Amino acid sequence: MIDVILGLQWGDEGKGKIVDFFASDYDVIARFQGGPNAGHTLYVDNTKVVLHQIPSGVFHSNTINLIGNGVVLDPVTLKRECDTVSSFGIDLKKNLFVAERTHLILPTHRALDKASEISKGHDKIGSTLKGIGPTYMDKTGRNGLRVGDLVRSDFRTAYDKLSKKHWQLLDGYSFDEDISAWEKEFFDGVEFLKGLNIVSGEYFINDHLSAGKRILAEGAQGSMLDIDFGTFPFVTSSNTITAGVCSGLGVAPQKIKDVLGVTKAYCTRVGGGPFPTELEDSIGEELRKIGNEFGATTGRPRRCGWIDLVALKFACMINGVTKIVMTKADVLDSFDELQVCTAYKADGNNTEEVPYQMTGINLEPMYKKFKGWKIDSSVLKVEKELPAAMQQYVGFINQYLGVKVNYISNGPGRDQIVSLS
Numbered sequence: 492m493i494d495v496i497l498g499l500q501w502g503d504e505g506k507g508k509i510v511d512f513f514a515s516d517y518d519v520i521a522r523f524q525g526g527p528n529a530g531h532t533l534y535v536d537n538t539k540v541v542l543h544q545i546p547s548g549v550f551h552s553n554t555i556n557l558i559g560n561g562v563v564l565d566p567v568t569l570k571r572e573c574d575t576v577s578s579f580g581i582d583l584k585k586n587l588f589v590a591e592r593t594h595l596i597l598p599t600h601r602a603l604d605k606a607s608e609i610s611k612g613h614d615k616i617g618s619t620l621k622g623i624g625p626t627y628m629d630k631t632g633r634n635g636l637r638v639g640d641l642v643r644s645d646f647r648t649a650y651d652k653l654s655k656k657h658w659q660l661l662d663g664y665s666f667d668e669d670i671s672a673w674e675k676e677f678f679d680g681v682e683f684l685k686g687l688n689i690v691s692g693e694y695f696i697n698d699h700l701s702a703g704k705r706i707l708a709e710g711a712q713g714s715m716l717d718i719d720f721g722t723f724p725f726v727t728s729s730n731t732i733t734a735g736v737c738s739g740l741g742v743a744p745q746k747i748k749d750v751l752g753v754t755k756a757y758c759t760r761v762g763g764g765p766f767p768t769e770l771e772d773s774i775g776e777e778l779r780k781i782g783n784e785f786g787a788t789t790g791r792p793r794r795c796g797w798i799d800l801v802a803l804k805f806a807c808m809i810n811g812v813t814k815i816v817m818t819k820a821d822v823l824d825s826f827d828e829l830q831v832c833t834a835y836k837a838d839g840n841n842t843e844e845v846p847y848q849m850t851g852i853n854l855e856p857m858y859k860k861f862k863g864w865k866i867d868s869s870v871l872k873v874e875k876e877l878p879a880a881m882q883q884y885v886g887f888i889n890q891y892l893g894v895k896v897n898y899i900s901n902g903p904g905r906d907q908i909v910s911l912s
């Protein structure tokens with residue numbers, strides 16, 4: 492069977508830490524979508540590492556890691572990440588596999604991402620500029636190049652053909668930056684990638700399933716950034732939800748067992764787009780400061796606000812979440828009062844549903860207030876030590892969502908997590 496860990500908000504929920512925490516229970520960890528737009532932070536021997544494309548189980552010597560076909564892969568970032576991971580003594584020849592159907596991010600995809608964002612002006616998505624959108628466009632537009640194409644003797648010709656097509660679009664944007672340095676890095680990265688284990692991802696996963704191995708699918712971004720169900724057009728370009736596991740790895744839906752949804756105890760968003768519970772005041776500033784809310788990939792300050800149960804319940808529904816992991820509970824330690832969004836007033840009407848569009852309407856969050864717990868929760872180890880105020884906060888969330896918070900993460904460290912009965 493295959494379990495899934497994915498984000499329930501707008502990304503950066505702490506998926507990397509949680510995957511790393513559970514990794515030793517699994518034989519294989521697989522990324523099924525996204526690309527180097529992701530930044531998953533974990534701590535290895537007290538050293539901070541941010542992974543972008545390599546699954547977060549890579550530091551466990553007994554797990555093997557697969558970059559699945561649903562991912563879009565940048566050989567430049569991959570080579571850099573592999574160098575970092577290898578410096579910890581990890582043998583990537585043994586424990587990293589790449590699906591041959593995975594699409595490649597070309598330097599011109601990055602250029603197109605940049606040119607497209609500039610052309611949008613104030614309406615820009617706030618993309619990470621890693622070339623994600625243009626690469627997925629070439630996938631669905633049936634133009635892209637895949638990892639399996641690297642061994643083709645005419646790979647360079649195919650690259651030049653696609654790149655020429657991109658330059659026609661770039662000329663339309665009047666983009667005239669010299670990207671020859673990116674191209675050099677790209678071809679160095681390609682040579683490196685050719686030396687990794689390139690496999691048929693779908694047979695790899697299904698053979699492991701048949702052999703009774705335990706598999707964990709690691710999501711990137713978050714459910715509210717999903718291309719179909721997120722706050723379109725302010726989303727990423729892949730299916731970040733459970734359904735993405737099937738198409739992004741080649742597994743049947745009935746093989747999926749547990750879906751662990753990760754949410755912060757509050758909420759953040761990086762980039763543009765609607766965020767109903769955003770706090771543009773001193774409380775939002777405080778959350779950003781205490782939570783160190785700056786992007787792991789781009790360093791941009793994250794927008795901060797209270798937890799949004801309307802959006803969370805929607806995410807639980809779309810994903811079939813069976814267990815919730817609540818991260819960064821410790822960030823709320825010093826607040827006297829906490830708020831939880833239980834409904835929206837959308838153009839004057841109360842609703843507990845996520846509307847089709849959150850922009851262009853008057854959307855007001857409605858809150859229930861809770862008392863803060865006002866203790867240092869980062870040192871707590873077991874459920875019975877949790878303060879009553881935290882239990883009330885979590886108890887209400889369980890009841891509202893109809894899915895239980897099974898774990899509370901109370902610090903960035905691997906051992907900072909409390910299991911709930």
Ligand code: GDP
Nearest residue numbers: 503504505506507531532787819900901902903
């Ligand atoms: P991801 O993209 O979902 O993997 O999350 P990021 O790594 O982008 O952002 C989460 C940040 O919160 C990282 O800096 C983590 O080290 C940190 N973090 C994760 N869990 C906790 C927690 O429970 N408490 C605190 N204080 N930090 C956490």
Ligand code: IMO
Nearest residue numbers: 502503528529530617618619711712727761762
């Ligand atoms: P992890 O996996 C938070 C956001 C960008 C932008 C939008 C589209 O670390 O949670 P893209 O580069 O995909 O075209 O950007 O999505 N975004 C993320 N926000 N965490 C992420 O990944 C993100 N990946 C993309 O900021 O608003």
Ligand code: MG
Nearest residue numbers: 503530531787
């Ligand atoms: Mg992140």
